Amino acid sequence: MRDVVKIENLSYFYPYSEVAVLDHINLSIKEGEIVVLTGPTGSGKTTLCLTLNGVIPHILGGKLDGRVLVDGMDVLEHDVAELSTKVGIVFQSPDVQLFSSSVISEIAFGPENLAIPREEIRERVSWAMELTGLKGYEERSPAKLSDGEKRKVAIASILAMRPKIIVLDEPTTGLDSIEAKRVISLIESLRNKYRTTFLIVEHREHILRLADRILLMVDGKILGECKPRDLFDDEKLMNSAYIRVPEVVKLFHLLRKEGIYRGRIPLTVEEALPVISRVPIAPSTVKSCNAPKDPRANEELIRMERVSCGYGKQEVIKEVNVKINKGEFLALVGRNGAGKTTLAKCMVGLIKPSNGRILLQGRDIRDMNIADISPIISYIFQNPERQFFSMSVEEEVSFGPRNLGLSEEEINERVEESLRSVNLIHLKEKHPRSLSRGQMQRLAIAIALAMRPQAIILDEPMTGQDEASLRSIEMILRKLREEGKTILLITHEMGLVSRLADRVIALANGRIVFDGPTRKFFWDERAVIEAGIGFPPLVQLLRNLPDPSRFEGIVTAEEFIEAIRGRGK
Amino acid sequence: MIRYYSGDTLIHKLDPRVKIALSTSLFLLAFLTRDPLRLSFLLTVVLMIWFYARIPFSENFFLKTLIPIALFTFLIQLLFYPGKVILVSVKIPSWIPYFGGMLAATQEGLINGISMVLRLFIVIMVMPIVTMTTRLERLLNSMVKLGLPYELAFTLTTSINLLSILQADIEDVIEAQKIRGFRGFDERGIIKKIKAYVPIIIPVAMEGFMIARQMEVAIKSRAFGASNRRTSLIDVKMDKVDWIVLFFTLTGTIISLVFFLGFVH
Numbered sequence: 161m162r163d164v165v166k167i168e169n170l171s172y173f174y175p176y177s178e179v180a181v182l183d184h185i186n187l188s189i190k191e192g193e194i195v196v197l198t199g200p201t202g203s204g205k206t207t208l209c210l211t212l213n214g215v216i217p218h219i220l221g222g223k224l225d226g227r228v229l230v231d232g233m234d235v236l237e238h239d240v241a242e243l244s245t246k247v248g249i250v251f252q253s254p255d256v257q258l259f260s261s262s263v264i265s266e267i268a269f270g271p272e273n274l275a276i277p278r279e280e281i282r283e284r285v286s287w288a289m290e291l292t293g294l295k296g297y298e299e300r301s302p303a304k305l306s307d308g309e310k311r312k313v314a315i316a317s318i319l320a321m322r323p324k325i326i327v328l329d330e331p332t333t334g335l336d337s338i339e340a341k342r343v344i345s346l347i348e349s350l351r352n353k354y355r356t357t358f359l360i361v362e363h364r365e366h367i368l369r370l371a372d373r374i375l376l377m378v379d380g381k382i383l384g385e386c387k388p389r390d391l392f393d394d395e396k397l398m399n400s401a402y403i404r405v406p407e408v409v410k411l412f413h414l415l416r417k418e419g420i421y422r423g424r425i426p427l428t429v430e431e432a433l434p435v436i437s438r439v440p441i442a443p444s445t446v447k448s449c450n451a452p453k454d455p456r457a458n459e460e461l462i463r464m465e466r467v468s469c470g471y472g473k474q475e476v477i478k479e480v481n482v483k484i485n486k487g488e489f490l491a492l493v494g495r496n497g498a499g500k501t502t503l504a505k506c507m508v509g510l511i512k513p514s515n516g517r518i519l520l521q522g523r524d525i526r527d528m529n530i531a532d533i534s535p536i537i538s539y540i541f542q543n544p545e546r547q548f549f550s551m552s553v554e555e556e557v558s559f560g561p562r563n564l565g566l567s568e569e570e571i572n573e574r575v576e577e578s579l580r581s582v583n584l585i586h587l588k589e590k591h592p593r594s595l596s597r598g599q600m601q602r603l604a605i606a607i608a609l610a611m612r613p614q615a616i617i618l619d620e621p622m623t624g625q626d627e628a629s630l631r632s633i634e635m636i637l638r639k640l641r642e643e644g645k646t647i648l649l650i651t652h653e654m655g656l657v658s659r660l661a662d663r664v665i666a667l668a669n670g671r672i673v674f675d676g677p678t679r680k681f682f683w684d685e686r687a688v689i690e691a692g693i694g695f696p697p698l699v700q701l702l703r704n705l706p707d708p709s710r711f712e713g714i715v716t717a718e719e720f721i722e723a724i725r726g727r728g729k
Numbered sequence: 730m731i732r733y734y735s736g737d738t739l740i741h742k743l744d745p746r747v748k749i750a751l752s753t754s755l756f757l758l759a760f761l762t763r764d765p766l767r768l769s770f771l772l773t774v775v776l777m778i779w780f781y782a783r784i785p786f787s788e789n790f791f792l793k794t795l796i797p798i799a800l801f802t803f804l805i806q807l808l809f810y811p812g813k814v815i816l817v818s819v820k821i822p823s824w825i826p827y828f829g830g831m832l833a834a835t836q837e838g839l840i841n842g843i844s845m846v847l848r849l850f851i852v853i854m855v856m857p858i859v860t861m862t863t864r865l866e867r868l869l870n871s872m873v874k875l876g877l878p879y880e881l882a883f884t885l886t887t888s889i890n891l892l893s894i895l896q897a898d899i900e901d902v903i904e905a906q907k908i909r910g911f912r913g914f915d916e917r918g919i920i921k922k923i924k925a926y927v928p929i930i931i932p933v934a935m936e937g938f939m940i941a942r943q944m945e946v947a948i949k950s951r952a953f954g955a956s957n958r959r960t961s962l963i964d965v966k967m968d969k970v971d972w973i974v975l976f977f978t979l980t981g982t983i984i985s986l987v988f989f990l991g992f993v994h
Contacts, residue, residue, distance in 0.1 A: 213950055215946050219946055219949055220946070240949045241949065241953065244950055249950050259887050264962070265963065273952040278962060281960060299735070317951065510907070529915070531907070531910045531912045534907075538908070541901070541905060546898060546902075547902055548932065549906070549932040563910035563911050563912070593935070611910070
């Protein structure tokens with residue numbers, strides 16, 4: 161098979177920079193291959209992608225050494241428009257690549273520029289819409305779609321150009337598990353049907369599994385490559401490559417350590433099923449894990465009574481009743497567009513309920529200003545980087561306390577303390593928007609902490625973070641939990657929910673479909689299906705074992721091991 | 730007042746060029762006459778098109794912006810127009826120059842005031858007949874057909890898009906400041922309000938540059954500027970209906986011109 165991408169000794173420096181973002185890279189990709197590029201943020205993955213269609217160096221400038229050949233064309237000798245028929249890039253942020261007023265004209269934009277006959281454009285557009293499941297969206301405005309839908313439009317607009325090679329930069333970031341699965345099956349079917357070649361930047365396991373090859377990139381160098389199977393078989397490798405160990409994989413590694421299992425590590429639930437049924441687990445001796453975590457004070461913090469709210473006439477939240485006590489760690493889950501963010505914004509007064517009432521420590525929030533709510537609940541927006549406005553990290557954190565009218569001394573103390581607790585104190589002079597994504601999220605947490613609130617709401621803090629940041633954010637959350645802070649976590653990461661949350665509230669179409677203990681939620685078939693989040697792989701696996709009720713309540717691999725260790729006790 | 734609202738009326742389906750011709754004619758005619766009756770006739774035509782095409786009235790805009798401006802214009806005309814036939818007058822101290830000791834509303838001022846207000850409404854309401862009933866792409870397309878270079882037309886429409894992204898950004902920052910206890914946006918005085926908004930502008934402008942840069946990359950990655958002959962999926966074509974409407978627009982304009990310019994009484 162021939163190479164459709166050939167990169168020889170590629171080094172690249174951004175304008176006015178002496179640091180090599182790409183450092184002597186050699187890489188060949190064969191037609192129809194799926195190659196996944198992984199590694200910590202800032203390692204040059206996106207930069208490498210941008211050399212493939214000539215955006216680097218033709219648009220972004222800088223100094224490029226070495227050679228990049230795409231389908232036999234040297235990118236230095238052809239412009240971006242010419243290369244666009246060979247390589248299509250779907251960028252990480254959907255917003256910057258959607259600029260038309262309807263989905264159909266968005267998708268047609270590329271082929272139109274290529275002067276393709278109108279009839280053929282029509283065919284291509286409807287083909288791309290069919291594949292991405294966008295039929296019926298023709299006249300919708302891309303700007304008003306959900307994140308998942310936007311991503312599909314971005315992919316469709318690239319498909320319509322029929323490129324040989326498709327580059328996807330973190331294609332499933334921010335998508336719920338059902339949307340993510342759609343993207344995955346789309347990649348697979350394009351490869352199988354059209355022999356499309358893929359280069360995908362990603363660190364999440366569901367994409368890594370698709371790969372023919374996984375490349376690990378650190379500091380502008382490709383450190384090595386491996387097959388998914390070898391990667392998941394090697395715990396040390398996963399750790400050093402900053403890859404999250406999937407729960408099912410982790411389970412088998414633990415079983416291996418226990419000496420119960422010796423074979424290869426299965427990658428999917430389907431693979432794991434025949435294997436796990438051979439693992440000796442005595443059915444009657446599994447220890448019950450249903451004991452609740454430490455009981456907390458029963459002091460009520462937030463109460464929502466039949467609350468409906470939304471934007472204009474459109475009601476997003478419908479008649480919701482919620483009571484949250486002090487010290488609870490809650491996860492708010494549900495599909496994209498289920499109303500999670502709206503509910504959170506309602507709690508902090510950013511959206512006024514159209515019906516019902518919200519009590520904060522017994523006070524109706526209708527009688528309170530948003531500024532009065534801010535020292536009680538802090539809300540951390542999704543994509544916090546878009547909301548920084550100060551010239552330094554320190555200033556950014558002090559903004560809140562200053563509004564509370566505290567003394568200069570107290571302000572400084574709070575800034576110090578909150579920056580220390582998220583480990584950012586060494587960067588306090590930096591400009592907030594110059595931080596890395598992970599640091600920005602930690603800064604957002606520090607900003608919330610500086611208000612010393614009773615409760616913190618985090619809206620998808622894990623979106624777009626690399627594994628190293630994920631770990632540090634999880635540690636911070638764990639610490640806050642131990643300190644007894646009330647936390648409401650909005651997330652698609654069910655692994656995180658199962659490790660941290662005591663209680664789950666699941667939303668679907670603006671209504672609560674489940675409110676109860678976490679371990680009960682993941683085993684409640686009706687609730688999981690209604691919430692549309694999909695079973696966590698581990699639970700799915702255990703549910704398929706004979707007599708699954710004996711495992712009920714187990715949500716992590718560690719708990720499972722603990723349960724079977726209980727044998728003989 | 731420029732956002733597109735979808736609809737299925739004849740006005741929506743018309744070739745944008747015909748709509749541009751129609752609204753330009755109305756616009757020009759409004760400046761060729763001062764007669765309140767003729768202007769009322771023109772405004773009636775505009776209003777009929779608005780109602781027919783179900784163009785949504787923005788209460789905020791009409792009540793809070795247009796009507797106060799109209800009232801102000803009317804009063805100025807009524808009191809300051811140098812007319813002769815005095816309707817009502819109030820004595821004022823004669824040391825105030827210009828008035829000659831009297832503030833008077835004249836008949837000429839009244840008529841002129843009414844004309845000015847009518848004209849103001851026509852001028853403001855004529856543009857939405859094109860912009861609020863035409864998809865941006867179709868408008869862009871017909872502008873290109875009318876001779877505007879595609880690159881320029883595209884840049885114009887994309888800038889409008891970018892502005893709406895930046896507006897969303899400003900709203901985000903305002904929300905972020907509010908939930909950090911900032912009360913500046915609720916302050917009453919204009920100076921305090923300006924003081925609250927100024928610090929937002931710098932980060933949003935920075936964000937704007939970054940988005941614009943990323944957009945440029947995305948747009949060029951989709952073969953923008955690849956070929957001089959660009960196909961367009963949406964074809965703006967003159968149909969039979971378009972020709973008929975254009976014919977009536979032109980004849981109507983000519984007849985009105987004859988009347989307005991006073992050849993016939």
